[in-house]
Amino acid sequence: MKTITTTEITNEVKRLCIEAANIIEDDVLNEIRKASKNECGLAKSILEQIIENDELAKNENIPLCQDTGITVVFVELGNKVFIDGDINEAINEGVRLGYTEGYLRKSVVKSPINRINTKDNTPAIIHVKLVVGDNLKITVCPKGAGSENMSKVKMLLPAEGIKGIEDFVVNTIKEAGGRACPPLIVGVGIGGDLEKCALLAKEALLRDINDSSNDEDAKILEDDLLNKINSTNIGPMGLGGNITAFKVNVNLYPCHIASLPVAVNIQCHASRHKVVVL
Ligand code: SF4
Known part of the structure; x- marks a missing residue:
């Protein structure tokens, strides 16, 4: 049995919150650089400004976007790991310290009705998966509202098939237009039930941009959807161009014979997530 302390968890989550807000993923930045070579005019200029912004944020250790998000945390907890306290409280304390000491914008309200800011970006949204082994894997993923607000779930009928899925995904992206801050990474969850397909779509955003589904x-479907989305010419920041999305990641899961749940989770160009394995 491996013992991991709540202090270790808190310190790591704090570090990951600050790094995620300030340092863009290498695979995403490379993709933006590649895209800037394939665009011209305004689209090229927007991508060059995004590159400059991301490099500046990293070098100056400041957030790459003003919306430092609600903090989504994915945990994979091995069955041979013992934690000496409350993992949820340890993670929330890490978020609290990360957002206050890192001077990150606090974007969480206590209740969707009273809209009073909790002032420390807690509580995080925590997903814990039990796995076999002696590791604790924590992924911190700040999610901005611009792209999250344009995401959707729909319960299709099985007869609607691939065409129904593709129409739903592409129409969701068209409706989002520039409001989701493209170029995008598009997470698509298909199968399960209402909440499972939404989670599949969010998990799809964590995949390395160079990896495809097995x-x-x-x-x-990933290749078809990417072609269709890029044919919309929504382009960088919705001002026209060839690159509306860098990548579409599809996750599948078994489902009921009478169901075809589909979720689209949109990630803007400020795609942020950091991982630690303890
Ligand atoms: S959608 Fe993304 S890039 Fe746009 S404001 Fe929100 S976090 Fe920032």
């Missing part, structure tokens, strides 16, 4: 059907 499932042949999902991979074909």
Whole structure:
């Protein structure tokens, strides 16, 4: 049995919150650089400004976007790990310290009705998965509201098939237009039930931009959807261009014979997540 202290968890979450807010992922930045070479005019200039912004944020250790998000935390907890206290409280304390000491914008309200700011960005949204092994993996993923607000879930009928899925995904992106701050990474969850497909879509955003699905059907869908989304010419920040999305990631899961749940979770160009394995 491996013992991991709540203090270790808090310190790591605090570090990950600050790093995620300030340092863009290498795979995303490379993709923005590649895209800037394939655009011209205004689209090219926007991408060059995003690159400059991301480099400046990293070098100056300041947030790459003013919206430092609600903090989504994915935990994989091994069955041979013992934690000496409350993991949820340890994670929230890490978020509290990260957002206050890192001078990150606090964007969480206590209740969706009273809208009073909690002033420390807690509580985080925490997803814990039990796995086999002696590791604790923590992924911190700040999620801005601009792209999250344009995300959708729909319960399709099985007869609507691939066409129904593709129409729903592409229409969701068209409706989002510039409001989701493209170029995007698009997470698509298909199957499960209402909440499972939404979670599949969010998990799809964590994948390295260079990786595709191992499932042949999902991979074909990822390529088709990317072509269709980039044919919309929404372009960088919605002002026209060839690159509306860098990547579409599809996750599949078994579902009821009478259901076809589909979720689209949109991630803007400020795609942020940091991982630690303890
Ligand atoms: S959608 Fe993304 S880039 Fe746009 S304001 Fe929100 S976090 Fe920032």
